[in-house]
Amino acid sequence: MFKQWIHSTHSISRLALTSSRLSAAELLSSARAKTGLHDFGPEPIEDALDQLQTAVYEEADLSLFGRISTHWDTLRLLTNLLILRDKELADPRILERPVTQPVFVLGMPRSGSSFLHSLLAEDDASFAPRCWQAIYPYPDHPAAGRRAGPRKVQRQFDFFHHLAPDLRNVHPFDALTPQECTEFTAHSFRSLRFETIYHVPSYKHWVQQAGHVQGYRTHRRFLQHLQGPRATRCVLKCPDHVFAMEALREVYPDARVIFTHRDPLKVLPSVARLTEVLRKPFARHIDKDAIGQQVSSDWANGAQQIIAADARGLWPDEHVFHVHYKALTAAPLDTIRQIYDHFGLEFTEPFRNRLQEQIARKPTGGYGKNVYRFADFGLSAEEERERYRDYMTHFDVAEEVAVQ
Template identity: 30%
Template sequence: MTRLPAMIRIDDMADPVLTPALVAARQGPDDLPDFPTAAAILDLAMAQTGLTDFGADTGFRERLTVILQSLYEDHGLSRGGRLSIVAQAIRVMANRLRIEDLVRRHPEITDVPVERPIFIAGLPRSGTTHLVNWLSRDDRLNSLTLWEAEEPVPAAPVAPGETDPRILRSAGVWAAFGAMLPHMSAMHEMAANDIHEDNELMFMDLNCYNWEFQARLPRWIDHYLAHDRTESYAYEKKVLQVIAWHRGGQPGQPGRRRWLLKSPQHMENLSAIRAVFPDATMVITHRDPVNVLRSLTTMLGYSDRIRRESIDPPALARLWADRIERLLRACVAQRKSWGPAQSLDVPFHDYMADQQGMARRIYALAGLDLPAETEARLTSYLSENPRHAHGKVHYDLEGVFGMDEAALRQRFAFYYDRFPVRQEN
């Protein structure tokens, strides 16, 4: 007899019950300046690493200025919420310094091939994480772990037999996050060794849209969408080469395997990816954007209790309805960048109905064989990680977030008309 998942209702979305840990998170650390300038953040990254060369300016300094301006305009953020983004900016700029230093000392890194990568794109909450995690069990592919994405270059050599401090740092951060938000595991669990989104690598060029999940940044969103992102994908390729080099980038070694990558951000950057990775395979998942908003707003609204003094669920939903529409319009406009020989549209309902069959289609498109032992490793993930294993969250887009679902469906008609997306009740 199949056991039904436990139903989780988050009843304090707008006025959360605050634990001591949440109060401390809202206050933030004492060792960071409250409103640093872009120059101050770069100075802190240089002081942290002892390095000074950020490499060619691909516009990242301007982007940092715009991000901070937009961040300081978000008056609903707590001090801790603001400083978490400041700390993130320092971290990724320190990463960039270490990347540039490593490549200067080992120029052969830029010769490490990134051949025929497999990209998975799709809306947040549309099955991309599930898809990349089980395909990553194919050990012929390179996948990106969360801890590597957060710190691609170690700050110091790791002695043989010792656990990489980057893993320990990542594990500590996400354990604390999960303890403060116990229902997050039912929506999107985060762990250091999990397979992660490669858009994190675009942080090193300050063009990652993850900032948007942590604050209300309309100025930044406008700037991001108004500028070409091709250079930032070229920088992502450089970081992939660095990671592959660390894994062993010689023929027959793990670094030479094909990359399996995924991010919702790719959905609005199809043309840029095509320019930088012309031999890639592009897989795009499609799910009803109204259902995506149900899930996404609940996840972000729930996590806002860590970083916001005042929580306004309807304002959050309006912001993300706008953002999802702009992402989908970019996808529709750029979809022609990829022809049928290298790309596949994956409707969510088809994927859920036959996950193994969809994997076979993806493998055929990518020109990969699928031996029985490899398929068995893949499908073992499905049995070991059933949906709703941590409970099923109740979503209420109309009641809690004040959105008119019928109006949203009219708004997204252009997307339903373009792709075979099944509307979900």
């Protein structure tokens, strides 16, 4: 199966099998040679790509699979940029397409955001990009490779699930699942997507200092391609938007924002476990305590940023809606109707019928029943309860975990 996967990732360069990092210039040259295209687009990427490559090869302790897949993933992102630019040069009107009043779901991870996103995606009036589209935005382009598209992506996902079998219960997805949009910012190489699958503290620090505006410009550009010439309402989701809210507002000033909330004591060990599962195939060694500390620190910071954004009115009240996990899972149809009423969107009969069918099939989004222990990741429930007390009070978040 491993040989089949290598074949499916096109021809892997011998350089990918070495333990040395490749420079951005070498990677750009490789992508150009592979595709026959030369223009990566208007945004500079070399500095960010060099920062990422350095961190991945010096800090992430890559396994053989990690080195091969990282090389393939980088070339895929570069190839997509070349294809997007090729399309733009053929039709400059693409970059004039409006992205009007997109809906963003963000907030605490593991708080029902994927379930909510999947429900919102059922509306024919909305466009929710799917996993395969983020990987192959133009599957028919000659540079995309043979048989690019949803079936090829599903085979790749099936292989990854073979390497990480616990992922199906922790975070179920397939080629047709609505995709988290950090996959779009990843094309700028300024994205928090990379620190989920790699231990790359120096790159994380660099991104925080460099800022996220360029990443969100790339995000918007990606949407202009995917949504096509007919302007439609984009529905997008990623908890990590919490760490880039100023950039999100700058690039999408008319965005509608949905914050999801849940008791952090249900969130933290679940996020830590997901991070462990995602990183394991890529790294030779996993430090679970380090993952626990990273997740706790990151989301304590994220919780404070959510409070600050709410307190100072980063967005007008009519552009913001708050969803609590318990309310969403207890009455998902009512929650969607409240969101639509708040944003002044039309809640049609066909949409309601599709929602009912989707909820009946997957009442909580298809997640398995998982039990996580704080001690597995070096965390203390008592300490975390106090750390997030302000967040729970500010948003009136109900406790789901009793602390002795």
